[in-house]
Amino acid sequence: MFLKTLRIRNFMPFKGWHQIDFPGSDTKNVVIVFGDNMRGKTSLLNAIRWAFYQNALDRYGEKIPLQKLVNSDAAGEDEWDLEVQVSFEHDNKQYEISSRAEKRRGVGTPNRPEDFVVATDLQINGEVVRGDRVAHEINRVVPEQISRFFLFDGELLQEYESLLADDGDQGKRIKEAIEQALGVPTLISGKNELRALRKPYDRQWQQDLKKNQEVKSFMEELSALTKRSEDLEEAKAKLQDQLSSAKHQYQELQQQVNAAEARYKQKAELDQYVSSRTKVSQQIEQIELRKLESVRDAWLDVLRPDLERQTRDLRSQAAADALVLAEIAKAPHLREMAQSSLDSGVCSLCQSELSTESRQILLGVHGSGETAGEIDRVATRFAESNQLANRLDGVRYPQAKKRIAELDATAMDLSLEETRLASEIDRLRDELQGFDSDETNRVRRAAENANAAIRTLEAKFSQVDEELEKINTKQQSLRLVINQNESAKNQRSGKIVDLISTAEGIFASAVGMMRDDLRMDIQEKATSAFKQLTTDTSYKGLRINQNYGLTIVDEKDRDVSLRSAGAEQIVALSLIDGLNQTGRSTGPVIMDTPFGRLDPRHRSRVLQYLPKSANQVVLFVHEGEVDPERDLMQINSKIGAVFALERVSSSQTKVVRK
């Protein structure tokens, strides 16, 4: 099988038509779809599952009701219909599947799956497949039982850990799913149906031999065993009914428990939102206070041009005064020289006799000592100008306008966040309306009781089954003895019973043999995958248990009991690969968020291994688990296409080819 196209309309966050074309190259067989959380990666996986099996699963593995699959915006426009089309090639034939759901006529707002009409069309090489054969044809190519191994959610990989426990419901369910996928029930139902077929012939044979005295006592014993066997079969059927009903009840209760657990998570989420909103409100209040502070000092900004001009004037005045004061500082020396020249009548500088004009000038210089009051005035003004200019320079202008604009922008962001939180709080409060933790505890206890009842019924069922097997063995021995009698041997009914009984025994033994073979096959294939995926070369491989759980084995053949979350994921991926290789010949592997718990080295190994493990690999990932540049470089030659799931709105996503 090779996927060619996926087209979806109004399916979960995908409003209108969206399409993914899978490149048809055998060498470039990896398709990567990037999408952040909540963008619809799991929805795409569900779209494929829904197209094949009209089944979409939530994080708990529970079926999502049809009305919740319709895009909420489309539903808001009363467009209550969705469609998924998948085209693929298988055994050189072209398959086109189209699954649709639309609101039933006369229904207003659908609130349950029954409010929809669902239809699936299938064409093979352009020929329409008859309606009642569609599911059969799809299951023939992609059996639903196998889907969990090729259409899987990486976040659920840890459930395979439960296979390591000897008992436990989850492990048991997965074991059953594994055996179904691997075809064990085919042999089991062969055995059961041969037994059902034998009964009327057994009765006929006993009737035919009633008059044969030689085998009379054996026949009586056989009849008694047959009677006991029939009683036990009746009891078994009743137990089966009780078991089915108990399982159904448990499933319903478990769904309620899961829903309650989801609501507990919502409750924690609500508390978180309320606390965040309080913090945001406090931040907004603080911003308002800071805005008021900025407004309080805003007058300084108004005066700033005048004050700056005044500062500049003061600095100019001070500079001019400084020049005057510097000149005055030279004055005492000049006065001394003038006095000396006047006293001697000879110039102190050039030693020439003083003329009348020179004597007059020198008398003027000498007389400048009379302006001392003016000097003090200049010096005082210089000091004051400087002091005032310095003070004005020291003024810190609040830049209130800019500051208030910044605070307003922050307040706007916070206000939007507050609105978002308020709307989330309202939504969660609405959803949590009527949530009663006492009721939840009651449901949880009821689920535990139902589970205990199932275990009791299963134990009784096993006892009855065991007794039936013993009776069956005794009957076979008796038949062998009876068949020693020529007359009995030649009875037609006897021959048929003998043949059915032999075939039944062979089918019964083959079940155990097939299980052992499969386990060994899975162990070998999973080990091969594990050795390519693990970064620890000292590990010898994996060992499988009766439940198909895998344990890491070290170089000394000892079980490694402790393993990290990353190692668990590697083991689970190895198991999935082993099951895929064992359970089917070839086909795509479609994984949602498979690298969540892996470190970069393991991630790199998984990325390099996946293209070799399947003929087509489709990965739905977020950029936190696979780096679009660094990680994809390693498998660049294998990548056929890269898509991104881009946000249109909180309820809509679009698919974009990169």
Added chain:
Amino acid sequence: MVTRNQDDHALSALKRAAQKASKTISDQLLADLYAIQREHQFDVDRAIVVEKMEKRIVAEIEAGNAPAEGE
């Protein structure tokens, strides 16, 4: 994606179980009975499966092929 590996495992197990059985029946009969099961493995109505198996077993007896004593 037909699970050919599954068929290989099942048929191989049937063959080995037949070799160990106290009485032997033909490989062809076993293969046919398995094929009936395989064809209808996803069918809910099992009556048709039992009927097909019955026809095949009766035909085997009519052809004179009763189980032979094992070794």
